[in-house]
Amino acid sequence: MDTPVDLRSDTVTRPTDAMREAIAKAEVGDDVFGEDPTVNELQRRVAQMVNKEAALFVPSGTMANLLAIKAQAQPADTVILHVDSHPFNYESGGMAMIAGVMTKTLGGDYGILSPESVQSALCLNPDHHYSPTSLITIENTTNRGGGAIYPIETITEIGRIARENGLKLHCDGARIFNAVVESGVPVDGYASHCDTISFCFSKGLGTPVGSILAGPLETIDLAHRYRKMFGGGMRQAGILAAAALYALDNHVGRLKDDHRRAREFRTTLEGVDGIEFPLPSPTNIVYLKVRDAMEFIGHLAERGVLALPLSRSRVRFVFNLNVDDNGLERAIEAVRRAAHAVARKDSQRAQLS
Ligand SMILES: Cc1ncc(COP(=O)(O)O)c(C=O)c1O
Known part of the structure; x- marks a missing residue:
């Protein structure tokens, strides 16, 4: 019988021979000591690509989202996100257990939040009865929304609302390059309206493991501390970063x-x-x-x-x-x-x- 055609997810891919070769040749060191040259190169390159001060390589998209939330919202703050979003549905309640945040979930076609619904869901009242909104997270492309692409105008508007109200905006860009190649909007175009952006190498880009979170130096430094705390510090992770670098060069188009x-x-x-x-x-x-x-x-x-x-x-x-x-x-x-x-x-x- 032929090998099955596996369409369950874009996470089921196996590395190509060329990617395996890049993995085999990777220069490595202990990344918990900050000494893995390939991880450092990947983090530098991604930070530059998305025009942010820093980036942090992490084991999964779930950890990238959790770190973004933990580093940008205090326990008992409210995070606004779509009712169909990945962190709300498929991340085992990590943001409740570990970041201790409240969620305000909103609807919207195809997993996309509308600026109007975000604006009206904000809690800015300083009265201590309330849980203040501190973070908005969006997902581009949307998973449960059928791979929908956020219109750049919508992100621009949500970014403006966040900035004007002193809130942070995180983009779960697990599949951001699917949005980039289809819309023609460059990745730094999407990222420019967000404080932090994460993406996965282990989905459409075809690597075995790994995601990345990028943002301001101070936020990424805090995320680095939490990554260690959550057990996500990896040692000779350059073998994974080499696959990610290969994917950025060869698997985006x-x-x-x-x-x-x-x-x-x-x-x-x-x-x-x-x-x-x-x-x-x-x-x-x-x-x-x-x-x-x-x-x-x-x-x-x-x-x-x-x-x-x-x-x-x-x-x-x-x-x-x-x-x-x-x-x-x-x-x-x-x-x-x-x-x-x-x-x-x-x-x-x-x-x-
Ligand atoms: C939109 C989105 N965000 C985050 C994740 C989490 O990624 P991971 O499976 O690497 O934890 C996924 C995984 O499918 C996803 O589709």
């Missing part, structure tokens, strides 16, 4: 291929009975709405295609480095056949009842 495949997947399958596309798919993530997500992914798996059930009726497909045009064809065919298999079963059931 190709994200467009993932977007093209996601688009082709969608346009080819639109109109097939029994499936719907509940959200737009501007980047590499496609959601399908089906009657029974578990049944549907079972049919797909029988045909060598893996997708992720995210609710009773929603299945997620994420195009990634390990899925080529042949994988795309196999995925299209598997979805078609799965939809037919479900329809056949339904009509058999109807005849029996």
Whole structure:
């Protein structure tokens, strides 16, 4: 049987031979002593790319978000974020347990906050009955929102609201380069409106491990202390940083291929009975709405295609480095056949009842 076409996430990618070569050649040292030259080079390079004073390499996007929150909000402060955001849904409640913050969650199409809703959710009242807002976090692109890209005007406006009210703005840019290649807005363009920005190397960029948080020196210094406290200090992490540097040089432009495949997947399958596309798919993530997500992914798996059930009726497909045009064809065919298999079963059931 062929290797499965794995579309559950863009985190499932395995490093390419060339990336493994870069890893093998990495110069390393003890990064807890600040002596890993490859980590230092990565941090310098990213800080420069996003036009911030400093950057900190961390094991995961979850830790990057947690450090950004912990370093920019006091316990019992309120953090404003989208109800579909990653820290609120998928980070094990870390910001409650470790940063001790209150959350004010807001809605908004496709995981995107509107400046108006942010403005009206701010708590600026100095009365001690209240928990003051100190941080807003946004996600670009949005995961649960179908890979939606924040319009730069929206970020500009939210940044203005944050600045005018003495608040911080963090961007969870786990997939920021998907936004960059699709919108044409440079990464420092997005970052310029935010105090801190994080992104992941281990998603579309295809490295085995690692994310990064960038921002003002003082904030990153505090994040460095918390990284140590949370057990995230890594020693010869240059082998991971080398993969990240390789990815920045070689895997950013190709994200467009993932977007093209996601688009082709969608346009080819639109109109097939029994499936719907509940959200737009501007980047590499496609959601399908089906009657029974578990049944549907079972049919797909029988045909060598893996997708992720995210609710009773929603299945997620994420195009990634390990899925080529042949994988795309196999995925299209598997979805078609799965939809037919479900329809056949339904009509058999109807005849029996
Ligand atoms: C938008 C977003 N933020 C943060 C993360 C967390 O990244 P990690 O899995 O590296 O902790 C993810 C992971 O999927 C994500 O999609």
